[in-house]
Amino acid sequence: MKNKKIIIAGGTGFIGEEMIRYFGKNNHLVILTRQMINALNNRNKYYSLSSTDLANVQYVKWDGINTGDWVALIEGADIVINLAGKSVNCRYTPKNKQEIFDSRTDSVNAIGNAIRLCKNPPELWVNASSATIYRNAVDRRQDEYTGEYHNDFSVQVCKKWEKALYEQETPYTRKVALRMAITLGPGGVLIPYFNLLKFGLGGRQGSGNQMYSWVHAEDTCRMIVWLYEHKHLSGTFNCCSPNPVSNAEFMRLLRKATGHAFGLPAYEWMLKLGAPLIGTETELVLKSRWVVPTKIIETGFQFKYPLLKDALADIIRKVPRRQYHLF
Template identity: 45%
Template sequence: MKKLIIAAGTGFLGQVLVNHFKNKFEEIVILTRGKSQTIDGIKYVNWNAKTFSGWEKELENATVLINLAGKSVDCRYTKENKKEILLSRIESTKVLNQAVLNCKNPPKHWLNSSTSTIYRFSLDKEMDEVNGEIGNDFSINVALSWEKAFFKTETPNTLKTALRTSIVLGKKGGAFIPLKTLAKIGFGGKQGKGNQFVSWIHEEDFANAIDFIVQKEITGVINIVSPKPVSNVDFMQKLRKAIGFPFGIPMNTFLLKIGSFFIRTEPELVLKSRNVIPKRLLENGFKFKFGNIDEAFKKLLNK
């Protein structure tokens, strides 16, 4: 019997995966901070992402384990929030490593979240899994610590893959909704200089890529991004066109910093140049449904 476990699977990406995999697995278990219950045939099991409390038994005989746990980076980088961003990723990964090692029949394949933010700010070079250059700042160091916590513990009977995911564009969550709102009210111009690259992926390609990795048993680190990063100025211009809004007021760095303060987030989320490409997915023969941003926007705005 095929069994899928998604740790922290109640959010936007978790629901994208549940919708994709619901007819491909006989059993789906979501580890959640909410209460234990079963809804529409999906089993929700309470966990705190730090300690054992019975949830770990669910990992027995699992085909696939996907871990999405980690505090959202869409917040102010206060000392407290920084600590929680780091610890929420490290602790959940460590306790899952322990749970996998304790299993008599551990999950066959474990896919753990990571981030394409692990690469340095880049206007000059496309970053792939082989030749990508790792930078040095808070977000990058979180990503490095996260992957280290994941790979450091060897799990002889469980394959491991770290998903270096970029901005996932979806109808019901993630970055697309606030960006669409900005464009609709006339603030859909470039952000900062506008030359920074946006690495993105459509939600369907995100789910298909994870399915593909499982089928092909691809391990190690893998970039979950579309093949063509676009500059921020192009991204916003194409979004305005797709929405049908004629103009967009640009937001310079100073305004972005003020705006970010009021909406309790960090300007880095839009100012960092993420110039990342999916070399390993393409080399293994993965076909993207939404290879260019115009097609992705068209699909997302299709009522």
């Protein structure tokens, strides 16, 4: 994709940086951020964006709630991607839960309002959602047609997020809710796994039977290009590789890719004890996410990294060895 104007709200985080790497060289990117200083400094420390990646990238301040000067930049854009939202990697206290909800619905409303102010609205609006919208699935795969939804906290977050998106009236802008699985790249969720590997703890977590749906960040970007180019597509799409694995298999392939012969398992009681100490929730590793991308495959999309071993091989070669080995 070339010479497009792409707005990325919340584009300072892990997935945003991967999108800058993918789209930045050949397109004009506008990154909406609440914190200009952090946006410029807080980059992935061992795989930082190059000056070429950033050549056409403009960082612009917004508050994630209200329309403002930034609306002018949405005018005439080709794609708006909204990734903004408080990280779910925290303790689910009432305050954090509220912020997780509000940061998502507020940013959706702000973008919807901005699009309605445009004389020349963007063609496509891709809003982040999550594959964790489906229930804890140990019995069968979940897809856009037959997936089931329960009502635990993370499911409620996704439901409200998507509802906020679909409530926005943007008659000239196609909307897509991208239900992203755990997104893999040289950073993000792999960082805590690298730390476990370093200390010999790269075994399965819990029973290891819980399913692990994942996607290579490059395939996420490729899917957005596909959705843009196929003008009839809109609605909800799972963004995950067609080959999810169990947690035990994920850890095995990660150990193999990083050259670790063994890794001690983390039993459920250890995770329950440890999670409050490191300010997170066990759900993030113990929930069984068994999700497949039926709809996008039906449109003819092909994943570059359908298999985890290939995805990990590509990612690990970009990460210095000292990140996942003590010596």
